[in-house]
Amino acid sequence: MSAPVRLAESPSTGTARGGVSLAEALNRALADAMAADERVVVYGEDVGKLGGVFRVTDGLAERFGEQRCFDSPLAESGIVGTAIGMAMFGLRPVVELQFDGFSYPAFNQVVSHLAKLRYRSQGRLDLPVVIRIPYGGGIGSVEHHSESPEVYYAHTAGLKVVTPSTPSDAYALLRAAIDCPDPVVFLEPKRRYWEREDVTLPSPAVALGSAAVRREGRDVTVLAYGPTVPVALAAAEEAVGEGWSVEVVDVRSLSPLDEETIVASARRTGRVVVVQEAPRLAGYGAELAAVVGEGAFGWLEAPVQRVTGFDTPYPPARFEGWYLPDADRVLDAIAVAMAY
């Protein structure tokens, strides 16, 4: 894992060091949120002295002290369960679950309580908790470190689920998530942590529940989120050579979903490809396809195409190049859509 850059105390401008990385933008968002609101506390496994295994919490314990940023025991159910209690007291916990595959021990607390306490208490309790989870593959890791669990959370009423694909969105969405009175599962595309963008932080605010058109096009809409947005953009670029004009929409908020932007794009182009790393069956792409079918049926020239991971457990690292959807696969799907 690459060397971290200390960012918690300096304003970041995108020009100084060739841009801001996604991990640095998250770090800055945490620092700014902690500076702005002393109720914000950050904890999880190895987030203190180490600064997190991806260094997203680098420097926070040092700057804000152990009361505000600290290491927890190795217990995910404990992390989320105590975050619920802290939020009931009045704090705004931002907790880290170290990897996607290690978010499952906390599932009971997330589904049974975090998602439901507002409803169960008839609105008398709110739980402004953010759960940060590095997710997705592509970093050559061992099993359980590369999963895409987004639908488990998106399917759970009461949770908001967002996933940024750029450093400026990472900053803005994390600030919005921390400010949100509802619990937010914040999925960080770990293979994009080190990708840089020329941006000055703080980046402009982004509301939860809004998608972004990353590239405009006339012939096909590609819907992607998190780690697959750059894949979709690469495919769109290659498609130019085939004479196809591809629009790329970064869904970025999985719950709530910005159906309006998605349907409007589908109506404009008449062809839609959805991309996700997760397996196909009952994946988030199926929801996107249904939304497009409901909202743009009369405008469609072709059935919605899905580009997904295979319906296997995430494979060993040496197989992941064959497993992960790449630009070629997206291009194949665009070609199928164009052939109608």
Added chain:
Amino acid sequence: MADVAVRQELAGGSLPARDILTLLAPSGVRREDPALECDLDAGAAARLWEAMVIGRRLDRAAVALTRQGELGVYASSAGQEACQVGPVLALDAEDWMFPTYRETVAVVTRGVDPVEALALYRGSAHCGFDPRAARIAPSATPIATQALHAVGFAMAAARTGSSVAALAFLGDGATSEGDAHEALNFAGVFRAPCVFFVQNNGWAISVPIEHQAGNVVLAARGAAYGIPALRIDGNDVLATYAATRAALARARSGGGPTLIEAVTYRMEAHTTADDPSRYREAAVLDAWRQRDPLARMERYLRDAGVLDDARVASVTAEADERAARLRRALQDAAPLDPLRLFDHVYSAPTPLLERQRAQLADELSRMEP
């Protein structure tokens, strides 16, 4: 660090076995302890030392192979050889063990080919060995989960009148997980023939034991669950062997589970991807080097007249040869068949998987020149 001493002292009061049991002082001097009997004489104990020499050599090779890109990442057992060799050699052939990602030396000691043992880290398979042939569960990465499997396995053995016992490896950090507590409780309730071997190596990635547990004496957990527990010197292979051997005998005779806390130290980074300079002083390693498990055993065996320069040289040469074989096997490995990624998802492939397999086969055929 004063904090640690105070906590240790406080915790001592609740510890069933007062002290850290040792049979072999760091100086290599053999001790007796009525609480821990070792049936091995020096001649028979030599194989423990040999397995540690081979294990350490392969472990070093694995670290080097990671730097060369042959492995993706590796979690070293360095410094913990006594914890991984002693318990494994205490097992009967029929017993099963339930290791974590840390236990490569234990897996190799059980007789698994290092190439197969390292497939997880090479990224060529999630588990490279045959669990039934080796009688080893696939190494578990989600922390503490394997402890429950070991207990269930042991419960099944007991229920069917089998004399097979289960050995679960856990780290100190793992004792914080709910699964670890549930495993201890199930084992206590059902008196499962299961041995919990906790390697307290002081660290869970960057988190030291004194931030992990309110009572840093992990053996104290035994009392809470009605499980006999002992705390041993994890760098003393006679102690790790003898404690496990006795616990397995108890398990087999219907005496139920045992919790063994072996106090040791993680001498390397958490994994090759970790940078321990961010959270610990390298100087602490010096004190632990004085407690090296291999050095003390070598001294003991030399003093007992079991080991001489010639035997040391021949065991070292054999260890080097095994490391060289591992290196060659990885460097000469045949390319992987991409379509294997669809194998074994279910007992038979589903139509969806068949379609996806055909899709990948088609993509691959189009990629050929």
